[in-house]
Amino acid sequence: MAQASGHFPQTNCLDHSDVSARYWTLYGSKSGKYDRKSIKRELGHTKSLGFLIAVFSSIVAGFLIVLVADKTLGDGRNRQMDARKGRIILALFLSLFFSLSSAALCVHIQHACHEYLKFAYPTRRMLPQESGHVRTFLFQGLDIRRRIFIAHALLHISLILFFVALSEYFHTIHHHLGVVTRYISIASATIYVLFSTSPLLFSDSLSNTPLTPLLRTTVNLFRIIIRSPLLWLQWYHGRPLDLTGLPYYRGIRFDRARLYAIKAEExxxxxxxxxxxxxxxxxxxxxxxxxxxxxxxxxxxxxxxxxxxx
Incomplete structure (x- = not known):
């Protein structure tokens, strides 16, 4: 026997620390390429969006200054004109506020991206495990896409308020001109709503706007209300609740990637x-x-x- 003679069979013992180091080295290499490529793309997107917001904000600010300095509109003698001027100034002020908030959020996104690259990939040498842990920790809190979505939503709200104020201002200049601009605004709003609802009607539509999640949530709530008797039966029999009955929903959270995968498989x-x-x-x-x-x-x-x- 090998044990009786004092000799033991040799075993190939893996150095777990070496395997872990190789794994984290590979992780750092792949994640570094991915981060630099994706963050470069997001930085370019926010820079172009920030430039658009800056131009639009300057237009709104100039229009607001001219309107405040205009003595012919709301001179204190006509209460109706004074109230209309107040509504126009309020709409323009809110438009400027939301556009500047969107610009500030774009600057914040760019700063967060630079800070992420600075601390996730520091210049000082670190162990692969340590740098991998730091990168993963920071990546979980980055969430750039949601912030960009909020910036888009603020810009859309600002645009809507600006055109509302513009239509009201044209109405004070000439009645028929104001009617025409109102009809144009209504037509534009209708087209915007159609674009927003197209992803709900056509699965392969990519025309998502900041209004689309709100519409989808509203439709989802109505669906849950209609399915409430069935949900009660599922709860009564101890079955897991399926709120929507749709495979691309996780609870009430919409999974767009899952929807595309299901439709593509069909x-x-x-x-x-x-x-x-x-x-x-x-x-x-x-x-x-x-x-x-x-x-x-x-x-x-x-x-x-x-x-x-x-």
Whole structure:
């Protein structure tokens, strides 16, 4: 026996610390590339948004200054004109306030991105485990997309208030001009609402606006109210509650990625044919010979290639 003779079989003992170091080194390399690419994209987006907000805020501020200095509108003799001027100034002030708040939030996002890169990837040398833990801790609290969404929402509110004030101001200049601008504002608001509701009607629509989550939440609440008898039966029988009955909802939280995955899986065959046709078309246009093995995936085989060549 090996044990009786005092010799033990050799075992390949893994150095767990070395494995952990390799893992965290790989994690740091991959996360560094991902962070620099994604944060660079978000910084570019917030810079362009901030420039747009700055131009718009200057327009609103100039309009507000001119209106306050205008002596012909609301000179104290006509209460109706004074009240209208007060409404216009209030709408413009709120528009300026929301636009400046959106600009301040964009600056805050840029500062948060720079601070994240500064502390998640410090210049001083750290152990891979330590730097990985710091990066993960900071990444969990970054949440750039939600802040950008809030900045967009503030800008949209500011735009709406500005056009309301502009329409009211034109109405004071000339009655018919004010009526025309009001109809234009109503038409613009209708188009905006249609864009906002299109993701609720068409699953592949990407026209999400800050109003879309509010509309989706409202529809979801009505759905829960309608399903309340069924929810009571689920609770009575001790079953887990399914509030909406839709697989792309987690409780009341909407999972857009899950919705896209489900809809794409339902149309997998159609999407595969479309993808292959697109692939062959791009290859042919770039004078690259298509792979023969992929030809069988096309619904019409070689006839499709002939059609694309034309």
């Amino acid at each position: 149309q997998a065959e159609k999407l595969q044919s479309y993808a292959m046709e697109w692939l062959f078309k791009e290859n042919i246009l770039s004078s690259v010979k298509p792979a023969v093995g992929l030809l069988a995936l096309l619904p019409e085989g070689g006839s499709t290639i002939t059609k694309l060549r034309r």
